[in-house]
Amino acid sequence: MESTDAPGTTRNPGDVADVIVIGAGVIGLGIAWTAARSGRRVVVVDPAPGTGASFAAAGMLAAVSEYHYQEEALLGLMLDSARRWPEFAAAAGPDCGYLATPTLCLAADAADRQAFADLRAAQEAHGLAVQPLTVREARKAEPLLAPGIAGAFTIEADHQVDPRRLVAALLGRLGDDALVPARAASLAWDGGRVAGVVLEDGQELRAAETVVANGLGARDLGGLPVALPLRPVYGDILRLRVPEALRPLVTATVRGLVRGRPVYVVPREDGTVVIGATQREDGSGAVSAGGVYELLRDAQALVPAVAELELTETTARARPGTPDNAPLLGRVGNVPGLIVATGFFRHGVLLTPAAAEVCRQLLEGRTDPQWDSFRPDRFASQPARIPAVSAAERGGS
Known part of the structure; x- marks a missing residue:
């Protein structure tokens, strides 16, 4: 039965x-x-x-x-x-x-600002809410941002x-x-x-x-x-501890373009941040030294104090792509x-x-x-x- x-x-x-x-x-x-x-x-x-x-x-x-x-x-x-x-x-x-914290998108230079402007236009064409910010407004919200960033907008959703x-x-x-x-x-x-x-x-x-x-x-x-039909897409990702004197490093998730390369800095409640992520399909699951270097370099271009953090973990995993x-x-x-x-x-x-x-x-x-x-x-x-x-x-x- x-x-x-x-x-x-x-x-x-x-x-x-x-x-x-x-x-x-x-x-x-x-x-x-x-x-x-x-x-x-x-x-x-x-x-x-x-x-x-x-x-x-x-x-x-x-x-x-x-x-x-x-x-x-x-x-x-x-x-x-x-x-x-x-x-x-x-x-x-x-x-x-x-965490219902917002996302702050940053452009490192004029070319990155134009790329973000094109993306924002496409987002707004689909009814997606994007709020432009002046550099002054962005740095007021996140004081540790680099003074030379070229553009910013925030996404509350x-x-x-x-x-x-x-x-x-x-x-x-x-x-x-x-x-x-x-x-x-x-x-x-x-x-x-x-x-x-x-x-x-x-x-x-x-x-x-x-x-x-x-x-x-x-x-x-x-x-x-x-x-x-699944394929592995590998990515390097870093975890770093923020010293007490620098907390909070950022309060919003920071996503940026640095000379056309995407990078993000995600703050955690425990005083750490996650920085990522590279993307490669070379068949290697090991952490890439070049990838770690690029992530730290580009994250520092947006948030210079990243150089003062303690690198606690480097990880590489494969994501399933179709x-x-x-x-x-x-x-x-x-x-x-x-x-x-x-x-x-x-x-x-x-x-x-x-x-x-x-x-x-x-x-x-x-x-x-x-x-x-x-x-x-x-x-x-x-x-x-x-x-x-x-x-x-x-x-x-």
């Missing part, structure tokens, strides 16, 4: 949960927590929660300042998610590291969250029983539907719905009905029991509440056509297939 534990969820007697989420970064945990809040029993599978791209991320919730040309389709999802963040953060709890604190908060909300600290080897199939996940040791966990949300790891998951740099989000064809949520590239933290809401609706059997452009099978030349899962893929001998 089958039993229904939550709207839209039918669990079989052998199921360990209503929903299995593969991946415990901010995306996977956000989806799991939202599903749990809707009354579903959720299990999250990950051998090392929060140690991938989420560990390195600065956590800028920057739907406006992250707007790029030719990403109009993605802008709607970004704005939708930004609107959801206050409620999502409140549900995650006061320890999630959410772009906020921040600390992804490491967010991961810890969501894990705490879900509880120890929800985490399976193991690596997923393959999807488990039952006839024509995905029925759960097979772990590396061969153990099979079954659920009515399975969400693939393990970033770059998704492309290597066995049993997928379509290939997921051919069009938009996420793979939704169901795969007509395959029941499977949802994919990966490929969020540089927008993973920002898009967490929206991705979680899209997945919640899918679990309830509802779809929103406005997000169809992100379906995970949009690059497939052939229809989704039901794969024959080998013993090797299942982790067996």
Whole structure:
């Protein structure tokens, strides 16, 4: 006999949960927590929660300042998610590291000022709120800015969250029983539907719905009905401690252009700042010495006192990119029991509440056509297939 534990969820007697989420970064945990809040029993599978791209991320919730040309389709999802963040953060709890501080955008020279002017015109054309500032006004708000900056504007709607604190908060909300600290080897199939996940040791966990949300790891998951075209985009990011005499270094998130190169400085409540981030696709996951040098040099061009901070951490992680740099989000064809949520590239933290809401609706059997452009099978030349899962893929001998 089958039993229904939550709207839209039918669990079989052998199921360990209503929903299995593969991946415990901010995306996977956000989806799991939202599903749990809707009354579903959720299990999250990950051998090392929060140690991938989420560990390195600065956590800028920057739907406006992250707007790029030719990403109009993605802008709607970004704005939708930004609107959801206050409620999502409140549900995650006061320890999630959410701060509604504004973003201050700075141009280092005249050419950078013109580039920002062009970007601001495009932002305003889409109805995005951007407030120009004089250099005097910017330096009054942030006294440690360089006196020679060439231009400034502020964005009140772009906020921040600390992804490491967010991961810890969501894990705490879900509880120890929800985490399976193991690596997923393959999807488990039952006839024509995905029925759960097979772990590396061969153990099979079954659920009515399975969400693939393990970033770059998704492309290597066995049993997928379509290939997921993910590529690693590496980035260096720095963490520095601000001496007491210099606190606060800045109160707003500072995003700048320095001779055409983007750089940001994100202040944390604990007296540290995050500086980032480089972007490369050279296949190396190691921290780049040149990248560290460039970040410190460009950050100092905007905030000279960065030179007096203590460098406490250098990190490099790969973000999952797709051919069009938009996420793979939704169901795969007509395959029941499977949802994919990966490929969020540089927008993973920002898009967490929206991705979680899209997945919640899918679990309830509802779809929103406005997000169809992100379906995970949009690059497939052939229809989704039901794969024959080998013993090797299942982790067996």
